[in-house]
Amino acid sequence: MAKRGRSSGSDIAPEDKKRVSKDSLKKAMRIFHFVKPYRTYFALGFLFLILSTATTLSFGKLIGEITSVIEGRSPYSLNQVVSFFVVILVVQAIFSFFRIFFFAQVSERSMADVRRSVYGKIITLPIYFFEQRRVGELTSRISSDVTQLQDVLSITLAEFFRQIATLTVGTVIIFYLSWKLTLFMLATFPVMIIAAIFFGNFIRKLSRKAQDELANANVVVEETLQSVNVVKAFTNERLEIKRYSSALQKVVNNSLKAAKFRGVFVSFIIFALFGGIIGVVWYGGTLVLTGEMPFSDLLTFIIYTMFIGGSVGGLGDLYAQVQKTIGASERILEILEEQPEVDVVSEPTALSVPVEGRIAFRNVRFSYPSRPDIEVLKGISLEVASGRKIALVGQSGAGKSTIVQLLMRYYPVSEGSITVDGRNIQDFDVTDLRQNIAVVPQEVMLFGGSIKENIAYGKPGATDAEIMEAARRANALEFIRSFPEGFDTVVGERGVKLSGGQRQRIAIARAILKDPAILILDEATSSLDAESERLVQEALDVLMQNRTTIIIAHRLATIRKVDTIYVIREGQIAESGTHDELTALGEGLYANLVKLQFEITE
Numbered sequence: 341m342a343k344r345g346r347s348s349g350s351d352i353a354p355e356d357k358k359r360v361s362k363d364s365l366k367k368a369m370r371i372f373h374f375v376k377p378y379r380t381y382f383a384l385g386f387l388f389l390i391l392s393t394a395t396t397l398s399f400g401k402l403i404g405e406i407t408s409v410i411e412g413r414s415p416y417s418l419n420q421v422v423s424f425f426v427v428i429l430v431v432q433a434i435f436s437f438f439r440i441f442f443f444a445q446v447s448e449r450s451m452a453d454v455r456r457s458v459y460g461k462i463i464t465l466p467i468y469f470f471e472q473r474r475v476g477e478l479t480s481r482i483s484s485d486v487t488q489l490q491d492v493l494s495i496t497l498a499e500f501f502r503q504i505a506t507l508t509v510g511t512v513i514i515f516y517l518s519w520k521l522t523l524f525m526l527a528t529f530p531v532m533i534i535a536a537i538f539f540g541n542f543i544r545k546l547s548r549k550a551q552d553e554l555a556n557a558n559v560v561v562e563e564t565l566q567s568v569n570v571v572k573a574f575t576n577e578r579l580e581i582k583r584y585s586s587a588l589q590k591v592v593n594n595s596l597k598a599a600k601f602r603g604v605f606v607s608f609i610i611f612a613l614f615g616g617i618i619g620v621v622w623y624g625g626t627l628v629l630t631g632e633m634p635f636s637d638l639l640t641f642i643i644y645t646m647f648i649g650g651s652v653g654g655l656g657d658l659y660a661q662v663q664k665t666i667g668a669s670e671r672i673l674e675i676l677e678e679q680p681e682v683d684v685v686s687e688p689t690a691l692s693v694p695v696e697g698r699i700a701f702r703n704v705r706f707s708y709p710s711r712p713d714i715e716v717l718k719g720i721s722l723e724v725a726s727g728r729k730i731a732l733v734g735q736s737g738a739g740k741s742t743i744v745q746l747l748m749r750y751y752p753v754s755e756g757s758i759t760v761d762g763r764n765i766q767d768f769d770v771t772d773l774r775q776n777i778a779v780v781p782q783e784v785m786l787f788g789g790s791i792k793e794n795i796a797y798g799k800p801g802a803t804d805a806e807i808m809e810a811a812r813r814a815n816a817l818e819f820i821r822s823f824p825e826g827f828d829t830v831v832g833e834r835g836v837k838l839s840g841g842q843r844q845r846i847a848i849a850r851a852i853l854k855d856p857a858i859l860i861l862d863e864a865t866s867s868l869d870a871e872s873e874r875l876v877q878e879a880l881d882v883l884m885q886n887r888t889t890i891i892i893a894h895r896l897a898t899i900r901k902v903d904t905i906y907v908i909r910e911g912q913i914a915e916s917g918t919h920d921e922l923t924a925l926g927e928g929l930y931a932n933l934v935k936l937q938f939e940i941t942e
């Protein structure tokens with residue numbers, strides 16, 4: 341029944357070329373409301389950031405002071421200054437520790453909150469949302485986009501502040517030391533700033549492209565590992581390696597191109613920086629020689645100039661970080677703003693009146709949101725009285741699964757209505773509705789965990805006795821007991837592989853435990869051996885008792901006893917009636933299907 345989401349390459353990552361405008365910043369800032377609960381930590385972190393930056397900034401002055409002592413122009417002794425230096429170093433270390441400690445508190449906790457919210461939102465979104473996205477794209481929201489935000493909180497923000505503080509305080513200090521030399525030095529800066537902005541932008545675009553290419557390459561890995569059986573069955577290992585290699589080659593080409601420009605950029609900055617320093621040393625030396633400036637001031641000046649140069653160089657990088665973060669937070673906010681279909685915030689309340697399970701489809705028309713031009717259901721009307729059983733038969737692609745997906749409210753109908761107990765399903769709380777429906781799917785999916793946990797998925801919190809009783813009624817007790825660990829046997833990806841029939845009986849046990857008014861059976865297309873078939877059929881008979889049941893039937897032998905059979909053809913009901921009525925039609929569709937299956941099984 342479950343169809344895999346259609347994936348399209350075009351929507352892999354919404355473009356990230358966000359300009360750092362006032363608007364985009366303001367929008368991205370909304371993500372900071374996740375920081376609010378931790379604002380005390382944040383304030384403390386910031387305080388220590390200011391203190392540690394101030395102590396770092398004092399190093400330049402201290403080195404100047406030591407030179408002053410050597411020149412014999414200081415009232416302090418060398419030991420005094422050096423001891424003070426050591427004290428400052430220790431204090432700086434303590435400040436830095438607390439800065440990191442408090443910022444980590446904020447970033448780790450708030451980002452876990454972001455991840456929780458994003459996951460909570462994603463899992464409650466309607467099915468059609470997942471058909472428009474790749475799973476990899478969604479997981480990268482929770483992993484890499486949030487990591488990007490986390491980096492900003494833990495590193496970038498501190499760096500940004502440090503650079504700005506260094507820039508302003510440093511400039512004030514050097515102005516104070518010698519305005520002439522400062523003006524001389526500042527002459528080199530505009531060149532660097534213009535180059536930084538120009539190159540920075542360009543390099544960022546290139547890196548972004550390389551990142552996209554890497555994401556594309558990862559999609560190959562993800563898809564093929566997920567469906568490794570298919571790859572192997574078609575012996576397409578070589579083909580996939582080739583596909584991955586060519587995707588990787590694109591990554592390498594792009595990254596190398598970006599690296600070339602980054603190399604030019606960095607060497608230019610280094611050249612300009614040291615060129616500036618040489619110029620400053622030359623001019624400063626002249627000032628010292630003419631007696632306009634003491635040598636220790638020149639040394640202090642040079643150290644601060646280096647500080648300032650470093651922060652200007654770093655600002656370009658930080659700008660890129662900020663841009664990336666805006667992109668990341670916009671993508672996260674986009675998901676957070678989606679409309680969920682399930683409310684997980686308020687406690688679920690029990691329905692005031694239990695559902696009886698009367699189902700009616702009235703002239704239901706439907707197109708999948710991903711393919712609005714193709715009408716899959718073209719006016720389906722059917723009724724099932726409470727506790728009755730119907731079967732949907734018809735060729736593959738006729739629309740059988742779609743009918744039950746609409747009943748589950750995975751998608752809204754385009755026209756017409758579906759009612760349960762006379763009430764439109766749109767008016768139900770979606771959780772209430774689905775709590776009253778159990779599905780035994782074609783392909784039973786087991787979660788990694790014990791058999792007990794897998795059965796309890798039908799009713800979280802069920803007691804051991806309830807689980808065992810459900811397993812017994814589902815004819816599953818015997819095979820479960822045959823495992824040495826019994827109910828604690830781990831199944832799923834890393835555990836014991838269960839056979840198709842065993843998995844189905846687990847699904848039946850789940851449904852028995854859930855005890856819903858409405859049951860949907862999607863018959864497995866692959867047939868089981870006679871013994872398994874008997875066990876499953878017996879379990880199903882138990883499960884179906886007193887429940888409204890819709891069977892998506894592939895093997896007609898199993899539906900002889902149902903109350904009404906609906907033959908679906910191209911989204912319409914072509915025939916309906918009991919098995920006997922329909923076979924009596926002679927040249928009818930159902931009669932032909934029966935003949936066909938009969939011939940095949942013969």
Ligand SMILES: Nc1ncnc2c1ncn2[C@@H]1O[C@H](COP(=O)(O)OP(=O)(O)OP(=O)(O)O)[C@@H](O)[C@H]1O
Pocket residue numbers: 341343471708710711716734735736737738739740741742743
């Ligand atoms: N999620 C989807 N998005 C778009 N089209 C879909 C989706 N699921 C099914 N379809 C299309 O809707 C039509 C009906 O599919 P449906 O799965 O309901 O058929 P079915 O009768 O259950 O077939 P089968 O017996 O093979 O499961 C098909 O043409 C199918 O391609």
